Amino acid sequence: MALIVQKYGGSSVADAEKIKNVARRIAATKDKGNEVVVVVSAMGDSTDNLLKLAYQMTSHPADRELDLLLSTGEVVSSTLLAMALEEMGYEAISLTGGQAGIKTNAAYSQARIERIDPERVVSELDKGNIVIVAGFQGITEGMDITTLGRGGSDTTAVALAASLAADACQIYTDVEGVYTADPRLVPEARKVDEIGYEEMLELATYGAKVMHPRAVELGELFHIPILVASSFNDNPGTLIHGGGSMELRNKVRGIAHDLDVAKITVVGVPDHPGIAAAIFEPLAKANVSIDTIEQNASINNITDLTFTVAKSQLDKAMAVVKPIAKSIGATECVSDSHLGKVSIIGTGMQNTPGFAARLFSTLSEKGINIQLISTSEIRITCIIGEDKVEDAVRALHRAFELEEE
Amino acid sequence: MALIVQKYGGSSVADAEKIKNVARRIAATKDKGNEVVVVVSAMGDSTDNLLKLAYQMTSHPADRELDLLLSTGEVVSSTLLAMALEEMGYEAISLTGGQAGIKTNAAYSQARIERIDPERVVSELDKGNIVIVAGFQGITEGMDITTLGRGGSDTTAVALAASLAADACQIYTDVEGVYTADPRLVPEARKVDEIGYEEMLELATYGAKVMHPRAVELGELFHIPILVASSFNDNPGTLIHGGGSMELRNKVRGIAHDLDVAKITVVGVPDHPGIAAAIFEPLAKANVSIDTIEQNASINNITDLTFTVAKSQLDKAMAVVKPIAKSIGATECVSDSHLGKVSIIGTGMQNTPGFAARLFSTLSEKGINIQLISTSEIRITCIIGEDKVEDAVRALHRAFELEEE
Numbered sequence: 140m141a142l143i144v145q146k147y148g149g150s151s152v153a154d155a156e157k158i159k160n161v162a163r164r165i166a167a168t169k170d171k172g173n174e175v176v177v178v179v180s181a182m183g184d185s186t187d188n189l190l191k192l193a194y195q196m197t198s199h200p201a202d203r204e205l206d207l208l209l210s211t212g213e214v215v216s217s218t219l220l221a222m223a224l225e226e227m228g229y230e231a232i233s234l235t236g237g238q239a240g241i242k243t244n245a246a247y248s249q250a251r252i253e254r255i256d257p258e259r260v261v262s263e264l265d266k267g268n269i270v271i272v273a274g275f276q277g278i279t280e281g282m283d284i285t286t287l288g289r290g291g292s293d294t295t296a297v298a299l300a301a302s303l304a305a306d307a308c309q310i311y312t313d314v315e316g317v318y319t320a321d322p323r324l325v326p327e328a329r330k331v332d333e334i335g336y337e338e339m340l341e342l343a344t345y346g347a348k349v350m351h352p353r354a355v356e357l358g359e360l361f362h363i364p365i366l367v368a369s370s371f372n373d374n375p376g377t378l379i380h381g382g383g384s385m386e387l388r389n390k391v392r393g394i395a396h397d398l399d400v401a402k403i404t405v406v407g408v409p410d411h412p413g414i415a416a417a418i419f420e421p422l423a424k425a426n427v428s429i430d431t432i433e434q435n436a437s438i439n440n441i442t443d444l445t446f447t448v449a450k451s452q453l454d455k456a457m458a459v460v461k462p463i464a465k466s467i468g469a470t471e472c473v474s475d476s477h478l479g480k481v482s483i484i485g486t487g488m489q490n491t492p493g494f495a496a497r498l499f500s501t502l503s504e505k506g507i508n509i510q511l512i513s514t515s516e517i518r519i520t521c522i523i524g525e526d527k528v529e530d531a532v533r534a535l536h537r538a539f540e541l542e543e544e
Numbered sequence: 545m546a547l548i549v550q551k552y553g554g555s556s557v558a559d560a561e562k563i564k565n566v567a568r569r570i571a572a573t574k575d576k577g578n579e580v581v582v583v584v585s586a587m588g589d590s591t592d593n594l595l596k597l598a599y600q601m602t603s604h605p606a607d608r609e610l611d612l613l614l615s616t617g618e619v620v621s622s623t624l625l626a627m628a629l630e631e632m633g634y635e636a637i638s639l640t641g642g643q644a645g646i647k648t649n650a651a652y653s654q655a656r657i658e659r660i661d662p663e664r665v666v667s668e669l670d671k672g673n674i675v676i677v678a679g680f681q682g683i684t685e686g687m688d689i690t691t692l693g694r695g696g697s698d699t700t701a702v703a704l705a706a707s708l709a710a711d712a713c714q715i716y717t718d719v720e721g722v723y724t725a726d727p728r729l730v731p732e733a734r735k736v737d738e739i740g741y742e743e744m745l746e747l748a749t750y751g752a753k754v755m756h757p758r759a760v761e762l763g764e765l766f767h768i769p770i771l772v773a774s775s776f777n778d779n780p781g782t783l784i785h786g787g788g789s790m791e792l793r794n795k796v797r798g799i800a801h802d803l804d805v806a807k808i809t810v811v812g813v814p815d816h817p818g819i820a821a822a823i824f825e826p827l828a829k830a831n832v833s834i835d836t837i838e839q840n841a842s843i844n845n846i847t848d849l850t851f852t853v854a855k856s857q858l859d860k861a862m863a864v865v866k867p868i869a870k871s872i873g874a875t876e877c878v879s880d881s882h883l884g885k886v887s888i889i890g891t892g893m894q895n896t897p898g899f900a901a902r903l904f905s906t907l908s909e910k911g912i913n914i915q916l917i918s919t920s921e922i923r924i925t926c927i928i929g930e931d932k933v934e935d936a937v938r939a940l941h942r943a944f945e946l947e948e949e
Contacts, residue, residue: 155600189620195560196624197631204630204638208623211616215594218613219601225609226602233609238687259687282643282664 141306142264143168146178146274146296150313151370152216153183161370162223164311165269169229174264176303178274178296179220181212202247206276206286210236213273213292221271232263233271237278241295243285250277250285252294255302272299290351297354301361308363311370314349316377317342319541320394324532327542331392333378338392338484341518345482346397355379391485391494391539396532398525400430400478401453402510403460404445407470410437418444418463427456431480431513431522445511447522450476478510479528482520483535495519501538505530546711547669548573551583551679551701555718556775557621558588566775567628569716570674574634579669581708583679583701584625586617607652611681611691615641618678618697626676637668638676642683646700650684654693657682657700660707677704695756702759706766713768715755716775721782722747722754724946725799729937732947736797738783743797743889746923750887751802760784796890796899796944801937803930805835805883806858807915808865809850812875815842823849823868832861836885836918836927850916852927855881883915884933887925888940900924906943910935 145165152158161179169175189208193200200208217233224231240256263270274292277285287294293310300308317339320328334342336359343352350367358365358379368376408414415434422429432446448456453476464472488494498519502509507530511522523531536542550570557563566584574580594613598605605613622638629636645661668675679697682690692699698715705713722744725733739747741764748757755772763770763784773781813819820839827834837851853861858881869877893899903924907914912935916927928936941947 155597158601192560192620192624193627196563196627199631200627201630204623204626207638207640208620211619214616215597215613218609219597221609222598222601222605222613225606226604233612235612235689284640 140172140174142174142176142303143307143309144176144178144296144300144303144305145309145311146292147180147370148292148310148312149180149183149186151311152179152220155219158182158216158219159223161311162220162227164370165220165224166227166229169269176260176264176270176272176299176305177220178272178292178299179213179216180274180292181209182216182219185212185215203283206247206250207284209286210273210276210284213275217271217273221269224269224271229269230267231269231271233273234259234263235273236276236295237282237284239270239272239299241272241277241298243277243279243287245279245281245283245285247285249288250279252277252287252298255298257299257302260299260303290353293351293354294357297357297361297363297365300363301357305363307366308358309366309368310350310354311368312349313369313371314367315369315372315374316367317347317349317379317393319392320532320536321347321396324396324529325394325536328536329542329544331377332375333380334392335486336379336381337517338486339379341482341484341515342393342395345480345484345518345520346395347393350379391483391488391541393484394532394535394539394541395482395484396479396528398479398528399449399451400447400480400522400525401450401474401476402445402447402478402522403453403456403472403474404443405460405464405469405472406443408442408444408464409468410440410442414467415444417467418460421459421463422456425455425459427452427459431511431520433511447478447480447511477525478522479525480520480522481528481531481535482518483539484518486517488517488519497538498535501534502531505534507531545577545579547579547581547708548712548714549581549583549701549705549708549710550714550716551697552585552775553697553715553717554585554588554591556716557584557625560624563587563621563624564628566716567625567632569775570625570629571632571634574674581665581669581675581677581704581710582625583677583697583704584618584621585679585697586614587621587624590617590620608688611652611655612689614691615678615681615689618680622676622678629674629676634674635672636674636676638678639664639668640678641681641700642687642689644675644677644704646677646682646703648682648684648690648692650686650688650690652690655682655684655690657692657703660703662704662707665704665708695758698756698759699762702762702766702768702770705768706762710768712771713763714771714773715759716773717754718774718776719754719772720774720777720779721772722752722784723798725937725941726752726801729801729934730799730941733941734947734949736782737780738785739797740891741784741786742922743891744784746887746889746920747798747800750885750889750923750925751800752798755784796888796893796946798889799937799940799944799946800887800889801884801933803884803933804854804856805852805885805927805930806855806879806881807850807852807883807927808858808861808877808879809848810865810869810874810877811848813847813849813869814873815845815847819872820849822872823865826864826868827861830860830864832857832864836916836925838916852883852885852916882930883927884930885925885927886933886936886940887923888944889923891922893922893924902943903940906939907936910939912936
């Protein structure tokens with residue numbers, strides 16, 4: 140008998156029929172003699188509908204109230220799923236995040252799980268119940284309801300799998316697994332059977348939407364192998380794990396891309412210590428996430444400082460940066476919101492010459508201008524015009540022969 | 545500074561504009577220097593929508609799951625109301641029933657409040673917050689969410705008022721108070737300014753929908769005066785209280801009616817001890833509520849036993865009674881589902897001759913046949929044909945001169 144944690148996303152439980160379909164899948168897992176814990180997201184667009192209601196009340200809902208409001212979405216889908224299982228003759232119980240012992244800090248809208256007290260989940264499993272846990276939510280020491288922010292339900296699933304020492308953690312979604320590139324852009328993109336945590340982390344961080352990097356990180360930390368597969372069929376999916384063989388491959392595993400990139404350049408900055416801090420500390424305080432940062436070589440002690448942010452944060456970032464630019468004597472502050480990024484990801488990249496060269500020459504052959512470059516041990520990212528991203532992903536997929544096994 | 549508990553029903557918070565209207569009323573109460581605790585029902589038809597979802601899953605949802613599902617409706621309206629207040633510049637916090645310390649037994653779908661631990665509500669009031677509490681729900685010792693069943697939000701409000709030793713408990717709804725009869729039936733029906741708990745209890749139990757008898761009973765038990773008034777205007781409403789002067793009035797205070805009446809007659813029952821128990825114990829076990837019971841004078845040790853149930857319970861009741869009737873040697877078992885009841889209610893009725901006579905003669909003049917009669921100290925109820933109820937209410941309203949102060 141194995142203990143299996145399954146997670147089903149919002150599109151998998153979008154309506155009554157889909158919930159029943161998910162119930163049948165869960166039942167099949169139970170029938171194989173497994174103990175099953177299920178984490179479920181809110182139905183389809185129910186979170187958006189709750190947000191709409193909130194914004195009819197105020198343009199700035201308090202995070203605490205918004206979290207309590209949004210948490211109802213996952214409670215609804217959890218209870219309905221438990222009912223569907225009961226109708227099929229299975230014993231099931233739904234638990235809120237709080238009832239499931241998911242204790243978080245009080246950082247509303249982006250709470251972090253501090254610990255899981257799994258007693259209730261364990262006792263319900265011991266009674267023979269299938270345990271349905273509302274994803275995306277937790278409870279503070281003061282009994283306030285929090286939500287976990289982006290990737291929340293995936294994170295709930297991986298954290299529960301870790302705390303229960305589950306035998307498997309399975310993330311069921313509306314795609315069939317992890318692809319070498321977005322199949323909507325690259326028809327010949329290939330699903331990979333397995334991938335290392337680090338590679339998946341980079342893929343997720345740099346644009347692959349299939350799983351949130353936060354949940355991948357947690358899986359790596361607690362050594363939880365994570366299966367990503369479709370909830371609509373029985374195809375095998377992709378196993379994310381920490382298998383050592385990964386490191387030796389020295390191969391590009393996938394191409395990630397992201398169209399949500401804007402660039403800010405502070406032009407003519409007097410180059411002396413403390414300048415970067417003067418700009419980036421206020422941005423951090425304003426909760427603006429900075430991605431790539433580049434500083435030109437200084438000429439006559441004058442330099443240009445360029446960095447990227449999400450498009451939705453550009454206005455906020457400019458409002459913070461402009462007065463600072465003025466106060467530190469910079470010439471001007473310019474932005475470009477028509478950007479995207481494309482990344483190649485694979486272990487061993489830094490130890491193997493030729494990856495970067497092939498990347499740059501491929502983009503160059505396509506006449507694509509590279510505006511910024513950033514790298515990690517297993518990733519090279521280029522910031523390019525947003526209208527060039529599709530071309531770039533397709534060309535790179537071919538150049539690195541990702542359509543082949 | 546007074547502490548005021550207000551309750552707003554589902555029709556008062558049915559949409560964004562109505563929630564904002566309620567927020568303005570709460571703000572006005574706060575502006576007068578009061579501490580305010582607000583109990584709120586689910587928005588308009590949201591509970592019905594959740595029920596629809598549940599019944600798409602199964603025809604018999606487990607009570608525990610259904611309660612957890614339905615409890616989200618009040619959480620949604622509570623958070624939205626808190627947001628509306630914040631938008632107006634007021635500090636407000638919403639609490640689930642569990643967070644507000646409303647501890648119940650585990651009788652899902654009809655849980656009873658065992659106690660209220662008001663620490664969190666008190667501490668939020670101390671911080672200057674308007675406290676919004678999700679009505680109709682509580683939490684068990686085992687941290688499971690319960691709902692309180694019919695009249696739940698009214699009960700939440702009165703119980704909170706009792707536990708907080710509030711100065712006032714105000715139930716705001718879509719009617720202007722308690723009327724001498726249903727104004728939809730009797731245009732000259734008059735709103736009463738005040739009414740005693742007992743009278744209100746009989747009115748509520750025998751058909752006046754304005755407030756649930758359970759909440760009235762709780763108000764009487766803890767001596768909480770309850771104001772029932774409209775949430776859509778500032779008219780004074782009706783104060784339900786225990787003022788002693790009531791007892792001396794010896795006057796009919798109101799006419800209640802109810803169209804939800806069905807009758808079962810077990811014909812030709814051999815009359816010996818234990819027969820009534822043989823019939824009514826199994827009905828109680830099947831959760832069928834019996835209202836009026838009448839047993840004819842026995843002739844040759846054979847009697848007829850007649851009782852009434854809600855129309856929705858008739859089939860269930862007949863299924864229980866038929867085999868019993870057979871087993872005890874009764875001739876047959878007949879039912880009539882086209883009935884209603886009309887009641888006159890007023891303190892001192894039993895001590896004052898003439899009320900019953902005037903009731904019967906009024907119905908007789910209208911050619912209305914009385915099928916069953918039941919009485920309490922302050923009420924006389926007649927079961928009549930459902931098509932006669934409107935006529936009866938109007939005639940009795942005139943006969944007892946209720947249109948006059």
